[in-house]
Amino acid sequence: MYHTIFNQKAEIIIRTHAEKEFPNECVGFLYGFEQNGKRTIELARPIANSKEGDQRRRFEISPIDYIKAEQYALTHQTTLIGVYHSHPQHPAIPSEHDLKQALPFFSYIIVSVIDGQSDILSSWRLNEEKNIFEQEF
Amino acid sequence: MATLIIPTPLRKYTEDQATFNTEATTVGQAIKDLTQKYSNISPQILDANGKIRSFVKIFVGEDDIRGIDGDNTPLQPDTIVSIVPAIAGGSSNF
Structure with missing residues (x-):
């Protein structure tokens, strides 16, 4: 059972981004910290979906955006703690594709977008065996 | 010394260290230094033959080493080396 807290400001950024990119999938990074087994997601930063082709069902993050995200975390005394994306x-x-591509440790926030309006938002973490997503919230 | 940035999903193998400094003069030697100090990270980066796994990309600055000289890509004392995991997904199962 994970103990993860989600900042409301980050939630607003994710929902706004997801609605703006609809009908395509949006993507961004999550930053925060972990203390005594408790994770706090305090910041969401939108980035470009670099998937070539149909972005309505797929997202990708470019290596350069990933490098910049790690460097942002180092210079801002925070931790790159996950990735969010939308499911239009x-x-x-x-x-299944999310499961195949996921990395342990990261929180994966997914927001559903129905007819342009953001709907249910949930967060998941891959187990260490890399075969099951466990829900954080 | 060149500096390797460890991606957060791999920091559990580096005692939570975000960076690793090395006197290595090539990328291959830098990765070898890293895996010698933190042996548990090795299977996450290297295959059974000691080659960098296909889904792991190594960048020097903003350049993929596959477009330079691979493992033999030279390092300067101020070079930043990034280990970049592939990140992708999406709603469709197929």
């Missing part, structure tokens, strides 16, 4: 016209549940 789909539920906020990880797909």
Whole structure:
């Protein structure tokens, strides 16, 4: 069972980004910290979906954006703690593709967007065996 | 010394260290130094033959070493080396 707190300001950024990019998937990074097994997500930073082709069902993060994200964390005394993305016209549940691509440790926030309006938002973490997503909230 | 930035998902293998400094003069030697100090990180980066795994990218500054000289890519004392995991996903199962 994970203990993860989610900052409301970060939630607003994610929902606004998801609605702006609809019908495409949005993507961004999550920053925060972990103390005594308790994780706090305090910042969301939108980035470009670098997936070539259909972005309505897929997202990718470019290596350069990943490098910049780690450097941002180092210079701002925070930790890159996860990734968010949207599921346009789909539920906020990880797909098989999400599972295949995921990394342990990261929180994966998914927000469903239905007809342009953000809906259910959930967060998931891959177990150490890399075969199951466990829900954080 | 060149500096390697460890991606957060791999920091559990580096005693939570975010960076690793090395006197190595090539990328391959720098990765070798890292995996010698933190042996548990090795399978996350290298395959059984000691080659960098296909889904892990190594960048020197903002350049992929595959476009330079691979493992033999030279390092300067102020070079920043990034280990970059592939990050992707999406709503469709297929």
